[in-house]
Amino acid sequence: MVGVREKGKARRKRQIIQAAKHLLATGGIDALSTRRLAEEAELSVHTLYALVGSKEQILEAVMADNHERVLEDLLKIDEHHAIEKLFAIVESTYAIIAEDSAAQKPIMRMLMTRYYEGNLNPIPWWQMAQEKGWIESAIAEATVQGQLRGMFPPAQIADMLMKIYLSNLRDYLFDQTTLANFRNATHFEFWFCLSGLAVETQRDAFLAKAMDAASLLQQTAPE
Amino acid sequence: MVGVREKGKARRKRQIIQAAKHLLATGGIDALSTRRLAEEAELSVHTLYALVGSKEQILEAVMADNHERVLEDLLKIDEHHAIEKLFAIVESTYAIIAEDSAAQKPIMRMLMTRYYEGNLNPIPWWQMAQEKGWIESAIAEATVQGQLRGMFPPAQIADMLMKIYLSNLRDYLFDQTTLANFRNATHFEFWFCLSGLAVETQRDAFLAKAMDAASLLQQTAPE
DSSP states (O other), X not given: OOOHHHHHHHHHXXXXXXXXXXXXXXXXXXXXXXXXXXHHHTOOHHHHHHHTOSHHHHHHHHHHHHHHHHHHHHHTSOTTOHHHHHHHHHHHHHHHHHHOHHHHHHHHHHHHHHHXXXXXXXXXXHHHHHHHHHHHHHHHHHHHTTSBOOSSOHHHHHHHHHHHHHHHHHHHHTTSSOHHHHHHHHHHHHHHXXXXXXXXXXXXXXXXXXXXHHHHHHHHOOO | OOOHXXXXXXXXXXXXXXXXXXXXXXXXXXXXXXXXXXXXXXXXXXXXXXXXXXXXXXXXXXXXXXXXXXXXXXXXXXXXXXXXXXXXXXXXXXXXXXXXXXXXXXXXXXXXXXXXXXXXXXXXXXXXXXXXXXXXXXXXXXXXXXXXXXXXXXHHHHHHHHHHHHHHHHHHHTTSSOHHHHHHHHHHHXXXXXXHHBOHHHHHHHHHHHHHHHHHHHHHOOX
């Protein structure tokens, strides 16, 4: 049983995350000071520190919140539909950004830069490693379920899909492409890779999905 | 006919590029000042400016030099071996870095960061677009030569391969992986994608290449 005190704590943490997103949406990373956040969340600076800690930890709390949403979406998928899980990760990321791109874009952009510069703190880093783990498990499950051939280690396939997903996300975050194109390019490239891995009886169906995704991508591609 | 004056100019430009690489190798981007470069290349600051211009343009000259080497390697490939051209781009990049990683790493790292932040100057940007064009042409040629099926636009396949190539290169540049792993991961992922695209009679051969590359990658993968 969750006590009254824990419920209040969770509610206040939610308040802080909402307030942090509001500040991020209006002024980017620079607008997020502990003092302004306390004002926005209608809490004392003391309470704010006790609940989430430094500015850095507040940013991590926003990312952890995103991460939990992706996980919730994943858990909704029937365990017998492993392939759908891969697309749930993409859809969930798309939905989180589409809902509040003004707040999500600056924080994800910062995260992506740090990730590649090797300066990412343990928490978001651990979350990204976990997303790759979800992809790997989905590939392994789809192999056991007889949809994919098991000629390559699932970790290597997951690694490739993760690179594709992050590459497309980065292209969106750094204004090289639109959010629709992040989704369409990832759909096409995921289906393309899966069709190369599909068992004989599934190949045509997967290829048809890749071709549909390619047409959609053609329509939304920049230039 | 190339005149004596042009020959001298080309020789001095080569001297400057060598000197710039030496400074980059010893002290990174910060060590590259116009004054120090003039000293190193045994030229007056005036001559240096006349030949290549600002520090920014010197960095571009180093990248243009790399670009020409990749192009030279590509031109050596028989035009009937389109698939080999894709791997020549990877091999050429690998060789350029392996030969002088201390100089190449800081400049490529800076270039990669600017590329994703959308602050890349026209010249290196144009070169990267050209590399993508080479990949696209190779895919289109291999399709005409009857090795690949033409069910997807070559531009979309080229886009995916370019993302894979840059993703692996970036992982190396930002110390996430080794240079050997940049090459092995790109080999595996290129062969994997090509096997999904191969005509029926070629599929098994391409798949065998992908499996060889996967074993090699398994051996060099970090962790």
